[in-house]
Amino acid sequence: MRYKFATEKRAAKYLRYAVGEILLVVIGILIALQVNNWNEQRKIQQDIDNTKRALEEELENNISSITNLLMSGYELSDLLKEFRENRTLKDVKYGQGSFYDKFGIFDTYVRELEVENLDALIAHEKSLSHYDKALLPIARNVRRTIAMRKVWETKATELSLDRFREFADELPWYYDTDSISNSKRDYYIQNNPNFRNKAIHYLNFQLNENVFYASGVRSGSLILLWKLQQKKSTNDGFSTFLLEKGLVPFKKINCDSLTQMKPEFIGFRNVFIIHNPSSHDVILNKFDGQNNINRKLKLNANSERMLFMDENEYIQLGDSCQTVFSPVRNGFLLLDNY
Incomplete structure (x- = not known):
């Protein structure tokens, strides 16, 4: 058609036709780009939705793990109180194995917390909806608190290992479980001021750092989980949750x-x-x-x-x-x- 207009020297129609062809090509490109953009946005939103669903499960697991740690903390605080007041020390029940009976107070109470989906949500910041962006300060606070708890958990673990090595070097019967060794262990715990001071120091350190930060992780995780579930929740409110x-x-x-x-x-x-x-x-x-x-x-x-x-x-x-x-x-x- 352009050739026909050109040979017939109909320049105006030739130009209009050529411009029309160009516009059609441009419009086609724009439509293709828009469709591609819609598809990309849909993929991103699907990824965000999957991340949020996985994050709910991740938070549930972390909350359960931290709750167990806090229960251990409450028990340890009771043991510490009685040990200070009466110099008697009960066996640990909630601890991970209650290592050698009453020496179980020096267990480390390690909890591995999941952060993969928490990090993924934070990484999606630029693509989040207005509602989901409002969750980021809570998510970042939970992430920071998990990191801080890990620092103090590591310090508590190092101190725990130091204490076990010290007791093993000092007490030749430390790893024995016969009745005579058990009697020696009980007498040592009740009467040795060195053990008493180390036990009180370790328990205070464990409770007011590692377990304290765990309480922050749980509180922040509960709030974040509630916010994630709030739109689809059927319960009566946050207090019920x-x-x-x-x-x-x-x-x-x-x-x-x-x-x-x-x-x-x-x-x-x-x-x-x-x-x-x-x-x-x-x-x-x-x-x-x-x-x-x-x-x-x-x-x-x-x-x-x-x-x-x-x-x-x-x-x-x-x-x-x-x-x-x-x-x-x-x-x-x-x-x-x-």
């Missing part, structure tokens, strides 16, 4: 009864979840063991956050005392009906 995971609400105490409050013995510092399901913001004051405010915080309506708490600390709702909350083992703070 936490209850289903085995967590327990803090003790609620009237302000008039504050002087009679007997805090539950926890045994080590913890990172707890605070949940405000109400439609308004709340002000919280955190008190230390001497009844002094050491932190004031605001919790927005319908939100949750994590809070580090030491032994014997408690939470007061409002500047003028409305209610006091005392932490418990495996606890979380639920601010309902306020």
